[in-house]
Amino acid sequence: MSDVVLPCRDEALALPGLLTRMPPGYRPIVVDNGSTDGSADVARAFGAQVIEVAEPGYGAAVHAGVLASDPDDGVVCVMDADGSFDPAQLPRVADPVRRGDAHLVTGRRRPVTSGAWPLHARLANAALAARLRRRAGLPVHDLGPMRAARRADLLALGLRDRRFGYPLELLITASRAGWRVLEVDVDYHPRAAGTHSKVTGTLRGTARAVRDMSAVLAR
Template sequence: MTDVVLPCLNEAPALPWLLSRLPPGYRAIVADNGSTDGSADVARAHGARVVSISQPGYGAAVHAGLMAADPADGVVCVLDADGSFDPADLPRLTGPVHAGEAELVVGRRRPVTRGAWPVHARVGNAVLSHRLRRTTGLPVHDIGPIRAARRSDLLALGLRDRRFGYPLELLIAAGRAGWRVIEIDVAYHPRAAGTRSKVSGSLRGTVRAIHDMRAVLAR
């Protein structure tokens, strides 16, 4: 069984479709980060395990989800809970890890519509990705909001960021550890109606995320 960690903050409208799309053999862990829209109840009603996290932040939610995952040395996936990714793509990411071809597989967002990924968010991501390639040599063009790796490997990295810098810290740590990292194109859809991205949904959110990521780079 492959656990899928879904960091969640007010994503109730997206969860029914998202959870219904999990492939056989994949199990959802919704890491609820203080939702006030009933996300936790919706997730439970659709068969997901729910872990409540009091500490705010994307990294805090992901870390709590990893801690709740099966402690066996299995592969764990992480993806956003807003419906922008199709869980049916997950086997394409887990395959190379299971086959021993990579320690980490990340998805490179390919927007299916112009509005799926706002320009301000795309530019910020491109700048950070360029710096990441230059400093680590990793062949990545996206700061991996959908990814797969072994749980034990992820925890062994000792990641400290509990905010939006977490995905970038993961990639930097993976590069330093000599991990084989593969990037795979994945379709990026407009998020479900009634949800709003905490990063790309507003210029303020994007600036906040870039600030967190710059703090990671400074370390």
């Protein structure tokens, strides 16, 4: 059994389809980060464990979800809750960690349609990933909103960023710790109808993410 942390803010429309497709052996933890659309109630109705986190920010939600995961299960996954990823592909990121082939596995997004990943978001991601490859020497091309690692290892890294810089801080800190990092391809779908990305769905959101991540690189 692996816990799947799903950071969530106003994803009530996406959650039913996402939670009903969760594969056997994967237990969803929906981390509600200030939703106003009843996301928490929807998640509970579909059998998910729900954690409510008042502190705003992607990193705050992920960290709370990791803390809430079962320490006896070992491997914990993280995946966006907007319907853009297929839960059936969770074993792609979890199995190499479970086998001991990698400490951290990240999903490299492969859009299934031309409109799944806005150009401005794709360019920003590519630029940050290129800087990361130069600075940390990691063979990654995506900042990995779908990923897996062992719970104890994640907590031992002592990550501090509670906003959008969290994924980048994770990769940099993992590199410094000597982790084996593996990147695998995962399908990237258009978000569920009626939802939008809180990070890269708009130019403003992308600019905010780049700002937070650039602050991590500056440290």
